[in-house]
Amino acid sequence: MFKRLTRWWPLPALIILLIYPWIWRAPYYHVLGFNMLLFATMASSWNIMGGYTGYKSLGHSAFFGLGAYLVALAAVHWGWNPLLSAPLLALVVALVAVGLGWVMLRTSGSAFVIATIAMLLIFRLLTLNLRSITKGAPGLSQPLPPWTPEFSRMPFFYYMLAWVILVVLTSAYIRRSRFGLGLLAIRDDEGKAKMVGVNTTLYKMLAFGISAYFVGVGGGVWSYFATHISPVFAFDIIVGVEMILMTMLGGLGTLWGPVVGAFILIPASDFILFNFGSTSIHLAIFGALMALVILFLPRGILPTIKDWIAERRAPSQAHAEALTMAEMQAASERDLALVDSSVPKVKSGTEQANR
């Protein structure tokens, strides 16, 4: 009964999110909400590679920036509507990721992490220097959204909400599919996964592409939301680090962990920025939080809570098991007694073990 009820919790959560912009009407809350949804999408996306497959990329900002620049360029040169072009152009981002993944995924562990950092730096340097296309360091501006300023943030909010739902459904589907099982197998033991017939190279490339896709969409939507983008912000390593921290905080490799992490961390980081100003102490707190999560909460909030609940339930379960054991023992003793009352009673195994 309880379990059946808890399965439906996303529904009230969704309803709250649907009415959220109408309850908290100040633009500040709309920006905050948009950021939460944006990062929930991107962290869930990162999780498909970092959580399910076990390849932790520190360079996912590259896909964020690439999506942002593709969408902005398409809007400036061809007048493409960013909200429509983002899902399309993110396919290009995913394709780039699959191509890069083909070479990069020959490495693993720390070597992979460094390779992803190098990839990000190369992207940033190219964006800074291909001035004829990207306008270099000052960055690119694109047209403002057509809707009235009063509601300017609300369409972004709902649009991003749709993407959160989409990425969570994708992530859930992958987890249950043969493909997802293959990814988990790669995480646990790549050598064995290969031996039992998982096409590890293909699986990893696909997972990398998928996890780049939603980040690319996020970058594209963000570029429209921000209207002005520059290489330093679009290819900021911190964006990727935030995805990682959110995922690890919520629960690495779990379905809802990244979403929970984003919904905690974005308001928290806003609070820190608000109270400590935009100085770099923000970075220090961020780093300290990350170290604390890695050291003391390595499995994340959701699995820890799950364990805690299971532990609380466990005593009653153990009690029930103990009862049945006693009953069985009593029954077997009765049977023995029935068969032959003259045979000396033999102590049962459990009784001896109890001594």
Added chain:
Amino acid sequence: MHLPSTNVLVQVVIVGFLTGGVYALMSAGLTLIFGVMKVINIAHGAFLVLSAYIAYWLFTLYGLEPFLSIVVSVPVFFLMGLLVQRFMLAKVRGEAGLTVLLTFSLALVIEGLIGWLWQSTGRSIRTWYTSEIIPIKIAEVSVRLPVVRLVGFVLAAIALLALYLLLNRTDPGRAIRATIQNRDAARLVGVSVDRIQALTFGLGLATVAGGGALFSVIWTFNAGSHEEWISKMLSIIVLGGMGSLPGAFLAALMMGVVESAAAVTMTSYISPIVFYLILFLTLIFRPQGLLGARIREG
């Protein structure tokens, strides 16, 4: 791209070589730490910048010669290394991805604190010898030697010689080298690997403290500089072969020359791409680097 004259070529090679010597000292600790602990210390760049700040403040406030700041920074960094290893890295041993993230978070903390305490304005140290130049003319070729780089190279060479003697002539040094070669065998012959790891991390940070003192008189730096420099140092030790000290020295000298050549042939903005490309391509196509063991799976 135009072909530079002979003068420029010789100049490029000499300045690159001198710079490479400083790079060698800066990266020595990074490769040593990886060799013993199989940990990639992303915070190495942040410690480098921190040490440069120590030199900067001692010079600005008390007029202390920047190279002498090592009297303060080396022992402090050594101690920090022991603590970081004992209370952070030792706890998550085993998972390579996690240790990298942990050292990355440490780098963020250091960057945040530096930026918070001392703003993000670029700092540089101007001593009496900063813009001194020794002109040398041999036959048709004339070269202008910047004194700072020359002094940096000589001091780096002295520090590296000291490191060499420490590793080759003392018992802890032999234990460190034994652990690099084969951790299990080292443990079998009685090396306390845990202690050696702590010692290595301390030693690694001590060398980067020295590197930071040299760094502070040559380059301009701010709180965010560590990102650029850790990438340079990583590409050096990956090219050299992770965990190989001779490899790192060779790669540092090579990269010094390559970088200084890139700076005169390309615009200076794009020249760092040489480092990133070399890092990227080495990791993928020759993970063992020039003189090291394979680390693709490291």
